[in-house]
Amino acid sequence: MTTQSAAPAAGPEGTAADPKRWLILAAVCCAYLMIGLDLAVMNVALPDAQQDLGFTDGDRQWIVTAYALPMGSLLLFCGRLTDVIGRKQSVLFALIGFAAASALGGAANSFGMLVTARALQGAFAALLSPACMSVVATTFTSPKERGKAFGAVGGVMAIGGSMGLIIGGALTDSLDWRWCMYINLLFAGVAFIGSAALLTKQPRQGAQMDIPGVVTASGGLFCLVYGFANAEDGWSGLSTWGFLVAGAVLLLVFWVWQTRTRNPLLPPRMVADRNRGAAYLTTLFVGAGFFSLLLFLVFYMQTILGYSATKTGSAMLPMVVCTILVTGVAGSRLVPKLGPRPMIPTGLLVSAIGLAWLYFIEVDSTYVSALLGPLVVIGIGMGLIFSAVANTGTSGVAPEDAGVASASVNVGQQLGGSVGTALFSTIATNTAANWLDSNVQGRPSQGQLHQAALEGYAVVFLWAACALAFGAVVTGLMLRSGPLPTPEGDDGDSKEPSEPLAADRV
Known part of the structure; x- marks a missing residue:
């Protein structure tokens, strides 16, 4: 028996839909926006936080890494925890925890206190993200409205990072870096009130916790994320390869265990489905390509073109607007009719064209001539992807597996971001060093340093x-x-089969 929060978005003709479903979606989007904003606003606040708390440049990366480690490693566990204890309970608990961690970070009087707050934020975000997505997956079952709902979620995902740069810059410049943490309390409060009023406490649906799976999966993901984070400082150290090898071994053990246990953390049938497997791989590619784009494009705008943090965020707005518009149209009209196959590969290819276009940037490029066009193209491509990937990744999943399916969508993004940042940072550094070795004798000038960075x-x-x-x-x-x-x-009233047909398996 489904709960009110998981009621059908639209039943057959003549059947009443849940009247609160769009308000539920608004509360979920508010929570997602908070997570997206937090990632970006803290990056903008780092220089001021470093000056205020007195930590070193080497310590600065841990403000980001401390968030990524628990976020990446706990996603599968938290996704299944959502299935075990219930979606409403998970959302409310995660919102309270994220708000408390943000308050702790805003009041931090030392580097250790700030790192602890960021780690707690990452842990509660690992619970909040799959819990919110599973709410959407189980509340909207009508194909058309499901497409609209996931289109809205995709638009919020796209807008979070760029709006975070703008809001973070404004808060840091006008108030204090600590308000980049305190702002989360506003979003968490609104999302909590909405979720508490609209979601209905669900009964247990039979999901069970796979403890060996939790240990091996969380340990493996932790080692991979930590290893790739260390790789940004070099690939030769034991702290890089040792953790990467350990992570690979643990994940191999995890997968073998999943094929043998009666209550797996990640049921193999979920990944064996061709559509869902492709959706999870898509988030891996997007995490590696798109989120690395944001990082290095911000570097280019701020260090070479001299943009401020606020101007950098504003420069991203055409991409965000295009993503939101395309996500809305494609999610509500194209995905329900055509399915994900035309949408996801086309979106990836269009985004690849936009990224390749950025290869031709110059030290003295103008925004209109060099950046506007690629950003619009990338925004269109990402809109096609976001409109389909979350919908596809949670499609055909029984309610008791909705949380872990939602977590699987986010795992690829986290791993892709870690892998892409590490690999591309190495490529950029080596390319810049090689250019300096080939073109500069003696001490390089500021212009030559900019040109070397541009090459990277x-x-x-x-x-x-x-x-x-x-x-x-x-x-x-x-x-x-x-x-x-x-x-x-075709009415959304019955559970979708948890087992794919034999023809749908890889």
Whole structure:
């Protein structure tokens, strides 16, 4: 028996839909926006926080890493925890925890206190993200309205980072860096009130916790994220390869265990489905390509073009607007009719074209001539991707597996971001060093340093484009043609089968 929060978005003709479903979606989007904003606003606040608390440049990366480690490693566990204790309970608990961690970070009087707050934020974000997505997946089952709902979620995901740069810059300049943490309390409060009023406490649906799976999966993901984070400082150290090897071994053990246990943390049937497997791979490619784009494009704008943090965020707005518009149209009209196969590979390919276009940037490029066009193209491509990937990744999943399916969508993004940042940072650094060795004798001038950095950024954009183009080929081969499967009767009232048909397995 489903709860009110998981009521059908729209039943057959003549059947009343849950009247609160769009308000539920608004509360979920508020929570998602908070997570997206937090990632960006803290990056903008780092220089002021460093000066205020007196930590070193080497310590600065841990403000970001402390968030990424628990976020990446706890996602699968928290996704299953959502299935075990209930979606409403998970959302409310995560919102309270995230708000408390943000308050702790805003009041931090030492580096250790700030790092602890960021780690707690990452842990509660690991619970909040899959819990919110599973709410959407179980509240909207009508194909058309499900497309609209996930389109809205995708738009919020896209807008969070860029709006975070603008808000973070404004808060830091006009108030204090601590308000970049305190602002989360506002979003958490609104999301909490909405979720507490609109969501209904659900009964247990039979999901069980796989303790060996939790240990091996969380340990493996932690080692991979930590290893790739260390790789930004060099690939030769034991702290890099040791953790990467340990992570790979633990994840291999995890997968073998999943095929043998009766109550797996990540049921193999979920990944074996071609559509869902392709959606999870898509988030990996997007995490590597798109989020690395944001990092290095921000570097280019601020260090070479001299943009402020606020101007940098504003410069991203055309991409954000295009993403939101395309996500809304594609999510509500194209995905329900055509399915994910035309959308995801096309989106990856269009985004790859935009990234390749950025290869031609120059030290003295203007925004209109060099950046506006690629950003619009990338925004269109990401809109096609976001409109389909979350919908596809949670499609055909039984309610008791909705949380872990939602977490799987986010795991690829986290791993892709860690892998892409580490690899592309190495490529950018080596390219810049090689250019200086080949073109400069003696101490380089400021202009030569800018040119060397530009060479590194341009090559990174080209490699990121290749990664997305490769992803387009892989997902195009994996995805099935036609619309996503719907429950029997096409009314959203019955559970979708948790087991895919034999023809749907890889």
